[in-house]
Amino acid sequence: MHPDSRPGERRLRRWFALHSWSSLLCTLFLFGACLTGLPLVFADELGDALIPMAAYAELPQDTPRISLDRITQSARQAFPKDLITGIFLDPDAPQIRVYMAPSWELSEDPQHMHWLAFDARTGSLLGESANSPAWLPKFNQSLFALHTGLFAGLPGALVFGAMGLLFVLAIISGVVLYGPYMRKLEFGTVRSGKSRRLKWLDLHNLLGIATVVWALVVGLTGALNELTTPLFALWQRTDVQAVIAPWRGKVPPSPDEMGSLQAALQKVLAAQPGMIVTGIDFPGSRYGSSHHYVLWARGNSALTSRLLSPALVDARSGELNAIVTMPWYLRMIEVSRPLHFGDYAGLPLKIVWGLLDLITLVVLGSGLYLWITRRHTHKARLAHILAAHEALEKQESSA
Incomplete structure (x- = not known):
């Protein structure tokens, strides 16, 4: 051997x-x-x-999106007893999805949390979670x-x-x-x-x-x-x-005291040229603050599209208080998540x-x-x- x-x-x-x-x-x-x-x-x-979802309106590609305030107003009119917990602005389609719940305590219970999907250019209702199985x-x-x-x-x-x-x-x-x-x-x-x-x-x-x-x-x-x-x-x-x-x-602001969401969006985009806002958490969310809109912005390149930068806008005054850079360990997770699910x-x-x-x-x-x-x-x-x-x-x- x-x-x-x-x-x-x-x-x-x-x-x-x-x-x-x-x-x-x-x-x-x-x-x-x-x-x-x-x-x-x-x-x-x-x-x-x-x-089931309605078809998008046939409009030119450069048709601007309507005000988020009109979208939130339509959602509140449809469900006046519920509060808005968050909004998703689809970067790949002209769709805005508004998430709602009877209270923050029930906001993560699938039996009580629901959403409405709107055409981002016309404000027309495309569908809602109530129509799902x-x-x-x-x-x-x-x-x-x-x-x-x-x-x-x-x-x-x-x-x-x-x-x-x-x-x-x-x-x-x-x-x-x-x-x-x-x-x-x-x-x-x-x-x-x-x-x-x-x-x-x-x-x-x-x-x-x-x-x-x-x-x-x-x-x-x-x-x-x-x-x-x-x-x-x-x-x-x-x-x-x-x-x-x-x-x-x-004291956190009540829904009636909250300022313009569209103004908050425009202020964040002006402060971060080239960024895209894809999500908004309302005051009270466990992902942010009880006094702020938290607008999640990302870049538009292959890499920066996975790196989120949350901006905090005072829900009462509408002032942009901070753009928080997420630490490296959370950025690693954000980049790794799409790799995990493909x-x-x-x-x-x-x-x-x-x-x-x-x-x-x-x-x-x-x-x-x-x-x-x-x-x-x-x-x-x-x-x-x-x-x-x-x-x-x-x-x-x-x-």
Whole structure:
């Protein structure tokens, strides 16, 4: 035996043990994440298919958008007892979506939260969540809660984040083992003519190495996204609280006291040339301040479109009080989120993400099968050795 072969063999055994146990510990969690992640990738398309919407008015492309104040007035007239919690301004379509709820306490309950969609150029109603199937809002919320933390809130999210890191460790160790395993085989070889276990081992290795880059991206971004809640809370307790300190203790504005939303929008756009406002949180939102409109602006390039800059406008006076630069850790999360769900290049990329998700399910399932059959093989070998030893002892005793 070559003197260097024994240390090399021990090193490979350690990598194999690391790959086996890191994979086993995260497999069940990842099964759930892959199964729930598949419909989440196509959540927008599912909503478009199930919620009837009127067609956009046929107008020239350069038709200006109407005032946001007219949009909010129409929403309040439709639901005078509800408050507006937020607005989404679609950057890719002439649509403005107004989110409403009976109170802030019920604003995250899918049974009470609802929205109205308006044509951004005419103000005509395009559709509303009330026309969607009754099960859809609860289904989407439950699916997301299951995908991100098994309905366990922050503790579940942190556990899922740890499972994502274990998945990354399993991928890296699998790549290390792939070279020695394929030393005497051509790439893509699946030995189907021999045992079933050997065929699944080859298939497991082939699918794993073929999807390694995607799996690493999804695993790392998934682990990073699980930190959204605690890191966002940290940012609110530091930067945001410093900005809104002068309003602490003052009475928040009532809906009747709130100033022009359109004026707030124009003031933010004037202060940030080239930026696009895509979302607005109303005073009282957990994402901002009880005294301010929070307008979320982004750039219009491929990279800056994922980097948000919140601007705080006093809801009473209409003054622009601050444009808060989000810290690097929240910017990392914002950039990583579309990579995780594949929602930055339209439906074709989502289909690719869905197919890779299904392949990952096969990799996970085959890995679990290989571990179970390996244990059974070891048990069978041990039983055979014990039986042979017992037969030898009987033979010796009879002699």
